[in-house]
Amino acid sequence: MPEPKQVTILGGGDESELSLLDILDHVLNAGVVLHGSLVISLAGVDLVYLGLNVVLTSVETALRQLPEGSLLQPRR
Amino acid sequence: MALLVYCVLETAGMPLPAGVAGAPVEVAQVGALQVLLSEIDPAVLAADAHRHALQFHAVIAAAFAESAVIALRFPTMFASRQEMAAEIAPKAAAFGKFLHHNRDAVQMEIRLSGSAEAATEAASGTAYLLQRQQLSRQLESAAAACRAAVAAHIRDWRQRPGKDGPRCYALLARDAVDAYRATMSTIALPAGVRAVVSGPWPANEFLELSQ
Numbered sequence: 001m002p003e004p005k006q007v008t009i010l011g012g013g014d015e016s017e018l019s020l021l022d023i024l025d026h027v028l029n030a031g032v033v034l035h036g037s038l039v040i041s042l043a044g045v046d047l048v049y050l051g052l053n054v055v056l057t058s059v060e061t062a063l064r065q066l067p068e069g070s071l072l073q074p075r076r
Numbered sequence: 077m078a079l080l081v082y083c084v085l086e087t088a089g090m091p092l093p094a095g096v097a098g099a100p101v102e103v104a105q106v107g108a109l110q111v112l113l114s115e116i117d118p119a120v121l122a123a124d125a126h127r128h129a130l131q132f133h134a135v136i137a138a139a140f141a142e143s144a145v146i147a148l149r150f151p152t153m154f155a156s157r158q159e160m161a162a163e164i165a166p167k168a169a170a171f172g173k174f175l176h177h178n179r180d181a182v183q184m185e186i187r188l189s190g191s192a193e194a195a196t197e198a199a200s201g202t203a204y205l206l207q208r209q210q211l212s213r214q215l216e217s218a219a220a221a222c223r224a225a226v227a228a229h230i231r232d233w234r235q236r237p238g239k240d241g242p243r244c245y246a247l248l249a250r251d252a253v254d255a256y257r258a259t260m261s262t263i264a265l266p267a268g269v270r271a272v273v274s275g276p277w278p279a280n281e282f283l284e285l286s287q
Contacts (some may be wrong), residue, residue: 006191006265009257010274020130022274027129030280031149034081034163 079154082112082135083145090142096131106161109166121142128241141241145177147278182250182276188215189240191270218269223265234281245281
């Protein structure tokens with residue numbers, strides 16, 4: 001069996017599931033947080049907070065639901 | 077309706093895709109800076125959050141393809157433009173300085189971890205801890221090797237602990253990305269270490285708001 005590649009380069013036209021995970025990771029974790037802006041409530045329900053929970057727990061679902069070839073990549 | 081804010085940039089003249097949930101992307105002026113935003117019903121946003129997170133990324137990626145941006149975390153929302161301006165205005169000087177200095181800069185990332193192939197079942201608790209300690213040293217050594225290898229291409233470097241190993245962030249000129257990738261693709265890492273290189277991303281890790 002060949003040695004697995006030690007270095008994987010993503011974002012150079014390499015559309016893989018891992019890069020989708022990277023994108024979700026960035027969108028959810030790497031953006032700048034402006035104090036007090038992350039949760040918005042409607043009628044006492046933290047809707048966006050609920051939405052975030054959905055994102056954080058359903059990356060696999062997202063991968064299954066996205067149509068093939070719809071992967072969003074940061075453009076160079 | 078509420079305002080979903082994507083990113084802050086110097087000038088937003090580039091073509092942009094539709095925003096989250098198909099909402100138009102608007103440009104708002106806050107001091108000398110511009111802000112990309114959409115008017116969104118928060119209930120719509122929460123209904124299909126993972127897809128909306130990717131649409132959020134698509135707007136930022138389109139802006140970032142043409143300009144330095146400060147990407148905001150999904151979902152950054154405000155009840156009104158006044159509230160949004162009040163939050164961003166005190167940071168506008170720091171944002172503006174950062175965007176000006178990093179106009180042509182991007183961020184590349186390296187995620188280091190122990191490879192699954194190298195993981196072996198430890199015979200005891202002590203053996204497990206020793207194995208973890210050895211892996212931690214290998215990962216630190218790999219991070220240092222990566223930094224040394226790409227030193228000629230980068231302007232700055234940050235390193236933070238991650239869940240599976242160090243995360244390394246390199247700040248470099250947009251036109252140095254190909255050389256950076258080429259160098260990283262040939263780097264020799266310690267046995268049992270895996271590296272995932274991604275980017276270019278907005279240079280958020282290098283923004284220091286305390287300045």
